[in-house]
Amino acid sequence: MSSRRDFFRMAGIAGGAVAASAVSRVAMAALPEPVIQTSSDTMAPLVPETGRSYNPVVTLNGWTLPWRMNQGVKEFHLVAEPVVREMAPGFKAHLWGYNGQSPGPTIEVVEGDRVRLYVTNRLPEHTSIHWHGQRLPNGMDGVAGLNQPAIPVGKTYVYEFVARRPGTFMYHPHADEMTQMAMGMMGFWVTHPKNKNPLIDEVNRDFCFLLNAFDIDPGSYTPKTTTMLEFNLWAWNSRIFPGVDSLNVRLNDKVRIRVGNLTMTNHPIHLHGHEFLVTGTDGGPTPKSTRWYEVTTDVAVGQMRQIEFLADEEGDWAFHCHKSHHTMNAMGHDVPNLIGVDHRGVAKKIKGLLPEYMVMGERGMADMTEMEMPIPDNTVPMMTGEGPFGSVEMGGMFSVLKVRKNQKHGDYKDPGWFKHPAGTVAHEYTGPLSEPARFKSEGGQSMPRAKKPDKAVEVRARKPTSHSDH
Known part of the structure; x- marks a missing residue:
């Protein structure tokens, strides 16, 4: 990962970053050049060289937007435009975003900063930006038609306000919102505290990312923008595992x-x-009296959750959404449940007509990770990701927290797989097995039925074909 100086040099080649120390008075009066970034790698934190100092964040599979200081005002330039986002190796999507990426770059400022944001519209339709969660003048809130005219195609609008309170916020369109957000238009905003805040602790590592979802048919490139709930790609910063x-x-x-x-x-x-502790929401830092330790926290629609913990256990620790279907890729919603169904006889007859037919789902879906069946171009497997012991059998909203004692301060490079101390990995037992003892208890605590059925009925659960009520 490069230093900020190298970042500006490379960004200048790609899209024209302008360092404040090298900007003439004439340039200062003009529109700041946009910085464009197309790599999907996690970029190093952008350490501030101008303006107030702060401890920068690291955006997962993303980056922080550089700025220039213009007579005490922190100036940014966002470009709303079509982008190509690599969601996983071998799978790219045609999305809409900002400055070459979806989501757009993270914006970092300090409490009390006056911020000026130039927004250029290179989309095929009008747009606007809503600064989600910010306290600002009503005319800067970004709701097209209510607070401002929509930004026409090819035009640039300017937003200006003071970052009044520290916290974590988001930005996204408020014009044709369903279409534009379904296409990936969104970004993160972090306002760091100006002074030491009793509710905001200093940390060594500060990560951020957005949860987003898409409905992209296998072999396709463009999301369906009219999908309401039946999304098939659940993403972190428009990336899916692996x-x-x-x-x-x-x-x-x-x-x-x-x-x-x-x-x-x-x-x-x-x-x-x-x-971990939940230490912040969209409304700001949480009072310490309201915090308790959790291992799972629910993040509702339009919300932000900030968690903090001491990374005191070495290893490779899974980190994911706990809705199981959100950790799979391109999963269809109309797949019948065939667990426990022996359809070898039927399969034999079908193979007479379709020689490439294969049995799936009798034993569960893990078979999908072992099959080398052809899939359409530009499609990522449903369950994938290879770990040190085999297939991880995950997708979508899944990552790994890697904790290492030899990871250097400020080093964000991947250290590779964890080397487990001897005797600390689950392994096969090869000794003798005794017959299982059946558990016995008194029972009889439930109320008996007034009339028992003549014949016992065996119930088999079947997964619903839709999850529209989740």
Whole structure:
């Protein structure tokens, strides 16, 4: 990962970053050039060289937007435009975003900063930006038709306000919102505290990412923008596992993770191996009297949750949404449940007509990770990701927290797989097995039925074909 100086140099080649120290008075009076970034890698934190100092965040599979100082005002330039986002290796989507990416770059400022944001519209339709959760003048709130005219195609509008309170916020369109957000238009905003705040602790690592979702048919590139609930790709910062980078920290680091939800359903975010505190929401830091330790926190639609924990357990710890279908890729909703069904006889007859037919789902869906069946171009397997012991059998909203004692301060590089101490990995037992003893109890605590059925009925559960009520 490059330094900020290298970042500006490379960004200048790609899209024209302008360092404040090298900007003439004439340039200062003009529109700041936009910085464009198309890589889907997690970029190094952008350490501030101008303006107030702060401890920067790291955006998972993303980056922080550089700025320039213009007579005490922090100026940014966002470009709303069609982008191509690599959601996982071998799978790209045609989305809409900002400055070359979806989501757009994270904006970092300090409490009390006066911020000026130029927004250029290169979309095929009008747009606007709503600064989700901010306290600002009504005319800067970004709701097209209510607070401002929509930004026409090819035009640039200016938003200006003071970042009045510290916290974690988001930005997204408020014009043709369903279409534009379904196409991936959103971004993160972090306002750091100006002074030491009794409710905001200092941390060693500060990560952030957005939850988003898409409905993209296998072999396709463009999301369906009229989908309400039946999404098939659940993403973190428009990346799906195994395309989501790991969160790499040093043993005993104090870690903060900020998660914003701009999907159409809630997400119970679960961390293995550690307990955490919910220390912030969209409304700001939570009072310390309201905090308790959790391993899962639910992030509802339009909400942000900020969690903090001490990374004091070495290893590779799973970090994911706990809705199981949100950790799968391109999953159809009309697949029948065939668990326990022996259809070998039927399969034999079908193979007479379709030689490439294969039996699926009799034993569960794990078979999908073992099959080398052809899939359409630009399609990622449903369950994938190879770990040190085999297939991880995950997708979608899944990543790994990697805690290492030899990870250097400020080093965010992937350390590779954890080397387990001898005797600390579950293994096969090869000794003798005794017959299982059946558990016995007195029972009889439930109320008996007044009339018993003549014949016992065996019930088999079947997964619903839709999850529209989740």
